[in-house]
Amino acid sequence: MTTSSGLYYRDPHIQLHVGDATTVLATLPDGSVDCVVTSPPYWGLRDYGTATWIGGNPRCQHTLGTTPHQRRSPKATYPAEATRNGEKRCRRCGAVCQDLQYGHEPTPEKYVEQLRRALSEVWRILAPEGTVWLNLGDSYSSNSDGYVCARRGNPRQPSYRPAAVVSHKSLVGMPWRVAFALQNDGWIIRNAIVWHKPNGMPESVQDRLSCRYEMLFLLVKQQHYFFNLDAIREPYTADRPLRRKTHYGGNKDNTIKMYWTPQAKGKNPGDVWSMSTRPLREAHCAPFPIDMPLRCIAAGCPEDGLVLDPFSGAGTTGLAARQLNRQFCGIDLRPDYHDIFLNRLADQNGEICNTAA
Known part of the structure; x- marks a missing residue:
């Protein structure tokens, strides 16, 4: 059960917290983490259902829309002042959305700034010789022309949609935008690893090639760091x-x-890792394969060290950490994802015991 401090679960080897990553990270002691392996929510791709709603129809099944652009942008049928301020409302009843999840920022710059704030706290709590493994995927810009025009039925109240910083249909380049911003903050980029996905999701596109990779950055604080x-x-x-x-x-x-x-x-092994995705039925559709954190932790975390995932989701990083006998600290907005992780951990421990027997 969640306490006032956000602590959801604790045992001698695991700590699980519920809350905003940056807020929870601020409560952790300096230099206490040896290795970070994480995959933050990608910009404009998924909604993890963490929103709370104010006003509107309490019986409504609230939604911000089905497309990435709709979820990122305010609906144009509400007052221009609200849309310009980035206030998001339910597209059915107008309830105001309050959400702490990453990935729904209206612009790439705001998303980058969110991650910079989180990584600034990671810098503080990371040991001097610690490592950070940051997995990020890219996305495409959509409906980015921007307009101000008369609202249908009421020409005195304009509708508004902010223009994006890149052209419609252009690849945003989000992983490298984040990496360069972190580099400017003092992080050293030691590797830009290509995660090749042999079984990547099919895409119904006809005017470009399907994407079969994501980026994994190895970041460190100083020139000398732990690496096995x-x-x-x-x-x-x-x-x-x-x-x-x-x-x-x-x-x-x-x-x-x-x-x-x-x-x-x-x-x-080089900087191109071919690892097939492994969908998890119990959780969201985005967990990376356990092979990735297993390799990151084995190389970047000393024995008996503490591994952190500030966007832990269903806990794949935690499974890898415990499999390698490291301590684990996970943070997520959804407590039910922690429950999924604990169930997966129990299953993994059962498999290990059965194999040993």
């Missing part, structure tokens, strides 16, 4: 022995001059 490459090395696939893989350098132009010998423990 040996924990995530991949086995060599060729049949040649290691001694035949050694490169002794060369004297010709455009050849590598340095000596290099392969590691017996395996090869560096």
